[in-house]
Amino acid sequence: MKVVAPRLSTGRVLALLGCILLVLAPHATRLPLWIAAVAAWSLGLRAVFAWRGWGLPKTWMLLILAASAAVGIWLSYGQLFGRDAAVALLILMLCLKLMELRAERDAYVLILLGYFLVITDFLYSQSIPTALYLLICVWFVTACLIAFQYRDRPPRPTAVLRQAGWMLAQAAPLMLVFFLLFPRVQGPLWGFPQAAYGAVSGLSDTMAPGSLSSLSLSDDVAFRVDFTTPPPTPARLYWRGPVMWDFDGRTWRAGDSAPLPLAEERPQTGQDVIRYVVTLEPHNLRWLFGADLPAQRPKDSLLTHDYQMFALRPVRQRMRYAMSSQLNYRIGLTESPRNIERALRLPQGFNPRSLEFARQLQQAHPDAKEIVRNALLLFREKPFFYTLVPPELGRDSVDEFLFTTRRGFCEHFASSFVFLMRAAGVPARIVTGYQGGVFNPIGAYLIVRQSEAHAWAEVWLDGEGWVRIDPTAAVSPQRIESGIAAAMPLGEPLPLMVRTDNALLRQLRFGLDAAANGWNQWVLGYTPERQLRIFERVGFGKANWQNLALALSAATALVLAVLSVLLLRKLRRPLRDPVQVLWDDFSRKLSRRGLPRRPGEGPVDYVRRVTAGQPTLAGDVAQIGALYTRLRYGASSGNARELAELRRRVRAFRP
Amino acid sequence: MNPELKPVLEAIGRIILGKDHQVRLTVACLLARGHLLIEDLPGVGKTTLSHALARALGLDFQRVQFTSDLLPADILGVSIFDREQSTFRFHPGPVFSQVVLADEVNRATPKAQSALLEAMEEHQVTIDGETRRLPEPFFVIATQNPSHQIGTFPLPESQLDRFLMRIRLGYPDAAAERALLAGSERRDLIEHLAPALDAARLAGLQQQVRKIHAAPALLDYVQALLAHTRRSPDFATGLSPRAGLSLLNAARAWAFLDGRTAVLPEDIQAVLPSVAGHRLHNAHGLSRFDTDDAARALLADVAIP
Numbered sequence: 001m002k003v004v005a006p007r008l009s010t011g012r013v014l015a016l017l018g019c020i021l022l023v024l025a026p027h028a029t030r031l032p033l034w035i036a037a038v039a040a041w042s043l044g045l046r047a048v049f050a051w052r053g054w055g056l057p058k059t060w061m062l063l064i065l066a067a068s069a070a071v072g073i074w075l076s077y078g079q080l081f082g083r084d085a086a087v088a089l090l091i092l093m094l095c096l097k098l099m100e101l102r103a104e105r106d107a108y109v110l111i112l113l114g115y116f117l118v119i120t121d122f123l124y125s126q127s128i129p130t131a132l133y134l135l136i137c138v139w140f141v142t143a144c145l146i147a148f149q150y151r152d153r154p155p156r157p158t159a160v161l162r163q164a165g166w167m168l169a170q171a172a173p174l175m176l177v178f179f180l181l182f183p184r185v186q187g188p189l190w191g192f193p194q195a196a197y198g199a200v201s202g203l204s205d206t207m208a209p210g211s212l213s214s215l216s217l218s219d220d221v222a223f224r225v226d227f228t229t230p231p232p233t234p235a236r237l238y239w240r241g242p243v244m245w246d247f248d249g250r251t252w253r254a255g256d257s258a259p260l261p262l263a264e265e266r267p268q269t270g271q272d273v274i275r276y277v278v279t280l281e282p283h284n285l286r287w288l289f290g291a292d293l294p295a296q297r298p299k300d301s302l303l304t305h306d307y308q309m310f311a312l313r314p315v316r317q318r319m320r321y322a323m324s325s326q327l328n329y330r331i332g333l334t335e336s337p338r339n340i341e342r343a344l345r346l347p348q349g350f351n352p353r354s355l356e357f358a359r360q361l362q363q364a365h366p367d368a369k370e371i372v373r374n375a376l377l378l379f380r381e382k383p384f385f386y387t388l389v390p391p392e393l394g395r396d397s398v399d400e401f402l403f404t405t406r407r408g409f410c411e412h413f414a415s416s417f418v419f420l421m422r423a424a425g426v427p428a429r430i431v432t433g434y435q436g437g438v439f440n441p442i443g444a445y446l447i448v449r450q451s452e453a454h455a456w457a458e459v460w461l462d463g464e465g466w467v468r469i470d471p472t473a474a475v476s477p478q479r480i481e482s483g484i485a486a487a488m489p490l491g492e493p494l495p496l497m498v499r500t501d502n503a504l505l506r507q508l509r510f511g512l513d514a515a516a517n518g519w520n521q522w523v524l525g526y527t528p529e530r531q532l533r534i535f536e537r538v539g540f541g542k543a544n545w546q547n548l549a550l551a552l553s554a555a556t557a558l559v560l561a562v563l564s565v566l567l568l569r570k571l572r573r574p575l576r577d578p579v580q581v582l583w584d585d586f587s588r589k590l591s592r593r594g595l596p597r598r599p600g601e602g603p604v605d606y607v608r609r610v611t612a613g614q615p616t617l618a619g620d621v622a623q624i625g626a627l628y629t630r631l632r633y634g635a636s637s638g639n640a641r642e643l644a645e646l647r648r649r650v651r652a653f654r655p
Numbered sequence: 656m657n658p659e660l661k662p663v664l665e666a667i668g669r670i671i672l673g674k675d676h677q678v679r680l681t682v683a684c685l686l687a688r689g690h691l692l693i694e695d696l697p698g699v700g701k702t703t704l705s706h707a708l709a710r711a712l713g714l715d716f717q718r719v720q721f722t723s724d725l726l727p728a729d730i731l732g733v734s735i736f737d738r739e740q741s742t743f744r745f746h747p748g749p750v751f752s753q754v755v756l757a758d759e760v761n762r763a764t765p766k767a768q769s770a771l772l773e774a775m776e777e778h779q780v781t782i783d784g785e786t787r788r789l790p791e792p793f794f795v796i797a798t799q800n801p802s803h804q805i806g807t808f809p810l811p812e813s814q815l816d817r818f819l820m821r822i823r824l825g826y827p828d829a830a831a832e833r834a835l836l837a838g839s840e841r842r843d844l845i846e847h848l849a850p851a852l853d854a855a856r857l858a859g860l861q862q863q864v865r866k867i868h869a870a871p872a873l874l875d876y877v878q879a880l881l882a883h884t885r886r887s888p889d890f891a892t893g894l895s896p897r898a899g900l901s902l903l904n905a906a907r908a909w910a911f912l913d914g915r916t917a918v919l920p921e922d923i924q925a926v927l928p929s930v931a932g933h934r935l936h937n938a939h940g941l942s943r944f945d946t947d948d949a950a951r952a953l954l955a956d957v958a959i960p
Contacts, residue, residue: 580872598955599958600957601959632872633919635917
């Protein structure tokens, strides 16, 4: 027997198309143009088909289209699998499925595909806005699923949406149970390491004029720091990153650094030791950042002789490590001659004026400390300006900066200072990293953004070792004392998130960042270790796979039982007539005026009594009473217009 | 107020002074196709009310005085052999009338009572194996002396249930009584009363009463009232399903009299003492239970859902 499926109603098909559009929208920018165009075209075409009631394409046409879609994906991506290609394939197939959306069955397939596509978005972004957007998608798709369950006309969209919202709300406790207790696998929640290979802003192993100032325009978070000891003032925090040794006249390079001999690692205690936990955003390089000077390095890390910290592998996912630092330190008292020589090396044939100036310095001051002091004096006394938009520099960049333009960012100051030192015979190197940070009062942690990127110098003095000299501080002490926003003249293009002039904006910014941090720590950073730790802290004893499964089943059963009891109770409660609810509201308002309705008092009697007690209200009360009796007892019950009228009048009623 | 029935009520009101509520209940009872029991002392105007009602509605009227030696045939009629035609000819009794006043129904023997009550229930009588339909409309007004008087056969509960309403007339108030004393003979007034309706139009009105809307919310209320009488320890027995139907039909007629198309809780409340009063019995074994008060307490106790 051939069963003819009932035709799908236009309204529901359009609603489904709308949901799919909602789900596809975030993918649009990531897809090749032709796929995005095909998707948009399919949605539009299917909408027209539904609108006009036209027949859908034949199966053989769809088969050809499906084959060409697969070929197209192959040509665009060179493969059919892998994240991007698979998502694109899924989207194309969903669009083709639209063309055979004839019966309810097809609608359910599309709805399930919609749910699946929602998940794929997490492969690209796991931020709070993404999660919120996808929650809305799930809500709408669920509403669609509900709407298709009705044999006849479904209720109004708002009612369906409310029902879907309720269902999701009921699912929420179960979701929480699964999130907390489902045995976790090692790796990030949405383990797709590829995602981190893309371009990520951050410090690198080279430094040229302009590389840090462009970084300063980014308000991306570099890392966040939770202090376990009282936090020092931001001015004292120099977050040590790549150390640059080799200069080719324009660019500084980190080069290779030998590991620090274990014997020289001296975790120091006492004053000026700070302990903290860093949550580092992925930056695709191996550097780990710690305040000068790393005392106790995190597990699974290396320390080089110039105190750069390295992870064992590039940091491709958010990473949390605990460490401690010594704010007062002495290093490199016995530096090897090879390193001293490396710290004096200069490229030939560059910057003659600077070389000449350095030679004069060296002749005038035999003491290295005096050379340093006088060089800093140059920065302090001549009209140098700290700016994010320095002029372009030519071949002899140090000469031009020191004697002509005199406008620059920290990398200009650090670079020219180290050049001068080396030319004057003082061993020197550049340290890049971050300086300071903004303390978030809401989450009580320090935010260090890319805009806090900084470069400073270290000179080697006999008997003192490597000493930090920050030439930027000589020019713009505010940069160090109060952060970058204070140091920049008004009108410089600082990112919005770094500006501090608007108090409300600042509050909002801190709130958002605290939320993002919490999300990172507790949702995305909910690792197996964290799960086991929580599990053990709650007192389930040993947290092994079996115990987790047991706890999961028990919690699921408990949640389901509680939900069932609540829902059954709701079912048993008779449905309240909205008219009666409004009447009760009305009576409540009057009872505040000392005219409560008696339980056995009918509407006519009540209106009469109220009118006698409060003649000024007679008009309103009579209107409401008449509407109520008509809606509740008359033949016009269910009249939406009169119900709206009653609602309006009861709300406006001010006895 | 219903425009067709307004003149009827006014006409009766001119004869029965100061008893507007009872007059209204009487007309409502008739409209709901029920029968009426008037329980009161002699001389408060029971007969006058019945007579005036029949007259104002343009219906024919018969009065039967119930006595202890009344036989069923005195009510229903008898077949008498006609010698000329050699057949039995049926002589219809007073029950073949549109309005029948059964005066002092509790003075007759149960046998005579039940003859009337069966006729009331069936709207037909069967005599000598032949079934005869009673006229339409058929409305019985029975009067009953308070049953503590000597020499009475109180109607059993099952028979009381056949009456849609039971009302009491009571003494008139001072003004009404003064007007009664000063006015002319009631009987003369009834003679000169012009009918405001006729049987056909009355049947049409009865038809309309059936169509009065009873919303689900109102049925909820009726059910709540019935449930309360069945649950409450104050009553020996609760109201029967038939009592519930009677309540609703009486309330429909009351709403119709008021000129409305839907029943309100107030309509239920207005007719409830008359409809439920004779059907409720005290659980505490008191011989006389003031059921009007009980009905009022019932209305106060049951919240309108």
